[in-house]
Amino acid sequence: xxxxxxxxxxxxxxxxxxxxxxxxxxxxxxxxxxxxxxxxxxxxxxxxxxxxxxxxxxxxxxxxxxxxxxxxxxxxxxxxxxxxxxxxxxxxxxxxxxxxxxxxxxxxxxxxxxxx
Numbered sequence: 001x002x003x004x005x006x007x008x009x010x011x012x013x014x015x016x017x018x019x020x021x022x023x024x025x026x027x028x029x030x031x032x033x034x035x036x037x038x039x040x041x042x043x044x045x046x047x048x049x050x051x052x053x054x055x056x057x058x059x060x061x062x063x064x065x066x067x068x069x070x071x072x073x074x075x076x077x078x079x080x081x082x083x084x085x086x087x088x089x090x091x092x093x094x095x096x097x098x099x100x101x102x103x104x105x106x107x108x109x110x111x112x113x114x115x116x
Contacts, residue, residue: 002067004039004099009080009089010059013046023085024062030079036068040106053087065094065102 011023028038044061053059073091080089094102
């Protein structure tokens with residue numbers, strides 16, 4: 001049984017665009033190579049941090065929704081800790097209400113984009 005998870009991570013702002021994309025792709029590849037399936041990815045872009053982390057005041061935020069076996073999460077977080085390009089991360093399992101809300105939000109965003 002695959003659970004659905006949501007993970008957000010912050011990439012250091014000192015990277016070039018290509019290096020930042022490579023860091024994000026590494027996370028995507030790690031999830032899919034270890035039995036996960038990406039449901040949705042959002043690049044929130046460069047944002048101001050609430051407080052400085054490693055003397056940085058901004059970071060590139062990325063959000064993944066994915067389905068995966070529970071064992072993957074420990075490996076994923078170990079991988080996050082090993083990658084010096086990542087400032088912070090948070091991963092949690094979504095319950096049925098969070099999944100439902102997320103699907104509604106995505107569908108609403110699609111409708112807004114189609115109207116434009």
